[in-house]
Amino acid sequence: MAGKFEFYFDYISPFSYVANAAVQQISARTGADIVIKPMFLGVVMQATDNRPPGMVPAKGAYMMKDLQRCTTRYGLDFRMNPYFPMVSTRNLLRATCGLDNDPTEQKRFMDACFQHMWASPTPLKPDDDDSVRAMCEQEGFDFRQIQELAQASASKDAMKANTDSAIARGAFGAPTFFVGDDMFFGHDRLDYVEEALKAQA
Template structure:
C-alpha cells in the first residue's frame, strides 16, 4: 500500500501556500498519495489557544522575511494580498463544497484560489474580486456561494477542523505521514524523509 500525506491547510495561511507549491511534486517523487484536508485555521487557533505570528509584531515581521526566502528558494511568486489577514471562512467552505460535490475540479479550484491570494496578491475577501477570479477560471461564483452555504458543507469543514485539533494540530500547514505530524512548510524535508 502506498504512503499518504495528509495536508491540513487554510487558504489564508501563506505557509500553506508555500507548502502546496511543493507537495504535489514531493509526493509524486515517492509515489505517495496527497490527501487534501481543508480546515479553518481560526477554529484551530480558538481551540488550541494559539494565534497568528502577526499578532506579535517582531515575529510577524520576521515571518514575512522568512517566507520570502522560501518562495525564492522554491522559485515561486509570493506576496501579501491587501487586507491580510483575510477571513477565509467563505473561501474554505466553497473549497470544501467543491471537494464534496465536484472532486474532479477541487485541485483546479485550489490552484486558482492559492495563486490569486499569494501570487497575484488579490483580496479575495472582496466579493467582486472573488467573483471575477472565479469567473475567469471557469467557476460559477453564484454556485460557489450557494454550495458554500449548505449545512453539510459547513459541518464537513467543522468536522475536519475538530479532527485536526484532536490529532494535535495547532497551526497551518500540518502534514501527517503514517501517524507522524510535521508542522510548517519548512518541515517538508522531514515529510520527504518519512516517505523515503
C-alpha cells in the same frame, strides 16, 4: 513507494501557499496521494491559544523575509495580501470541501485561491463577494456554484470535521501534515513527511 499524507491548510496562511506547491513535489517523487483537509485556522488557533506571527512584531518582521526566501525557493510569485489577517476564508474553505467529488476541479480551485490570495496584483479579499466573483470569472469557475457549495450543509460539516480533527490530533497552526498518526508542522518539515512515507513503504 506510495501511501498517502494529509494536508491541513487554510488560505489565510501564506505558508500554506508555499506548502501547496511543495506537496506536489513530494507527491510526484513518492507517488503518495495528498489527502486535502481544508480547516478553519482561526478556530484552531483559538482552541490552542496560539497567535498569528503577524501579531508578534518581531515574528512579523521575520515572516516577511522568510516568505520571500521560501517563495523564491519554490519559484512562486509573492505579494503580501493587504487584507491579511483580518478576513474570513470560511466560504472558500467550505467550497473547497464541496468540490471533493471532483479532485481535478478541487485542485484547480485550491490553486486559484492560493494564487489570488498571495500572488495576484489584485489581491483576493476572500469574504467579499465581488472579489471572489472576479477570481471565479478570471479562472473559469461558476461563481453561483461556488456560493452554493459554500453554503451547503455537507460542505460546512466537512470543514468543521476537518477543523475538529486537526485540533483533536494536536494541530496548532497551518500548514500541518499527517502521515498516519505522525504530525508535522510547517512546509519546511516536508522532508520529514517524505522520510515517513518511505518508512511506511
